[in-house]
Amino acid sequence: MSKLFNNYGRQAFEIISGQGSVVKDDQGREFLDFTSGIGVMNVGYGHPQLVAALQQQNEILWHMPNLYQSQLQETVAEKLIGKQDYLAFFCNSGAEANEAAIKLARKATGRSKIITFIDSFHGRTYGALSATGQASIQEGFGPIVPDFIYLPYNQMGELEKVLDDNTAAVMLEVIQGEGGVLPADEAWLQQLAVLCQKNNSLLIVDEVQTGMGRTGSLFAFEQFHIEPDIITLAKGLGNGIPVGAMLGKSKLGAAFGPGSHGSTFGGNKLAMAAANAVLDIMQEKNFLTAVQQKSALLFNELQKIESDKIVEIRGKGLMVGLVIADEFSVKEIIQELQEQGLLTLRAGQNVLRLLPSLTVTEAEIKQATGLIQNVLTKSN
Incomplete structure (x- = not known):
């Protein structure tokens, strides 16, 4: 047994x-x-390139807490961000990355309402579970975190009524993965992004499944011609080594000062060695x-x-x-x-x-x- x-x-x-x-x-x-x-x-x-990177790091140092500088974290952040205006936070999974995004959005805006979508999936920790628009996944775990609102995906009518200046963020997958491999309508997504800007609400794009080259670009949102305020990553970032990341616009940096959020294992040396090698492979011509x-x-x-x-x-x-x-x-x-x-x-x-x-x-x-x-x- x-x-x-x-x-x-x-x-x-x-x-x-x-x-x-x-x-x-x-x-x-x-x-x-x-x-x-x-x-x-x-x-x-x-x-072979990833195996070699992990073997090399394994012989040097596995772990060091985030009390000290980490050049590996800086290197991976630079490769993820490129010339864009983001800051990076590293954690251990997609759920943790989404937790960080939810906390950052609420703290940076001073608002609590977050709009997500029916059939979305954002993880199984309490914040991520509460953001997930599937009652079957939430069943038995109530009460969930308050102030999440679930709307129909790819539909604008109700969204225009609900998305207002009390909304901290709209959180979505540009292709709903667990919900059925359902892509966003590009025009709808672009209109949603404009509404977010108009109401000073943040746009969070969950790229846990769609990111890291899965859709033919490093991030799937690039193909929809939008610019999120916050991006979350995991899965393919470490190619099997547990690692997650949240990228947030640098203007949000003040909301995550020392002591505001953290992770014991987030950004550890083995995870960063793996992510660094994965990004090198994906950036090959x-x-x-x-x-x-x-x-x-x-x-x-x-x-x-x-x-x-x-x-x-x-x-x-x-x-x-x-x-x-x-x-x-x-x-x-x-x-x-x-x-x-x-x-x-x-x-x-x-x-x-x-x-x-x-x-x-x-x-x-x-x-x-x-x-x-x-x-x-x-x-x-």
């Missing part, structure tokens, strides 16, 4: 090794992994261009599949959702694909989610889409 809480619904096997986009389990089976550890292993398993090309191939191959099980194909870059007709079970489809050697995910209630590594090969994309076609056209 397991000594672990049963809160994960685990499969009956363990993944014990991986290389590139292929993993092996404890029963000797190989799988093509189109989950990337839920959007984490963006540069794949066992990337043509890396993100290659992601866009692979995305085009993936969408093209998926669109060739003729199946009445597919209602819609949506997403950006290598973040793809296949909306499955209600009469079919996404859970069963995922199980059948797993039996065929392909690992996939569910999003929302009826979306088959594909999150391959950004280093996936064209041959692996064609292999995966071939398996998906076999499963989705069976008994059609």
Whole structure:
């Protein structure tokens, strides 16, 4: 009998090794992994440059508290921010990054109301849970943090009424991940950004799943032509090493003075070594261009599949959702694909989610889409 809480619904096997986009389990089976550890292993398993960086840092120093200067943190911050006017705070996860964003928004504005969206997902700590627009995830944990308001995604009418000068921030994903791989409408998002500026409300963009090259640009919001006040990151930033980051406009810096917020392990040496190496890989010439090309191939191959099980194909870059007709079970489809050697995910209630590594090969994309076609056209 397991000594672990049963809160994960685990499969009956363990993944014990991986290389590139292929993993092996404890029963000797190989799988093509189109989950990337839920959007984490963006540069794949066992990337030599990342392994070398971690091995080197491992022999120098693992941890030092944030009582002292950290050149590694400064280096990673500079690579994330580039020429933009942001400051960085490092933590351990996406939920922690979103907690920091919520605290910063309220403290900097002196307001408490935060608008988020139905079917959003921002994490499972109390602030992040309260920002998440899914009652099923909040169930049993009340009372949640007050003054969060949940509105329909991609709709302007109610938003115009609610977003006022009492609003600290609007918090959103530019592609709702856990909610169903649902992209924002660009015109809606740009209008929302203008409303935020008009009311001196902050715009928080949660890039935990969409960031770090996942959609073909370092940050997904770049493709929507907006400029957030606060950005949150995690998942692909450390490629499996726990690390999160919050980037906030420098004008907000005074709200996070000494003692206002912190993290014992945030920005530790191993995490920063990993993030630094990941950013170096992603900043290599043509890396993100290659992601866009692979995305085009993936969408093209998926669109060739003729199946009445597919209602819609949506997403950006290598973040793809296949909306499955209600009469079919996404859970069963995922199980059948797993039996065929392909690992996939569910999003929302009826979306088959594909999150391959950004280093996936064209041959692996064609292999995966071939398996998906076999499963989705069976008994059609």
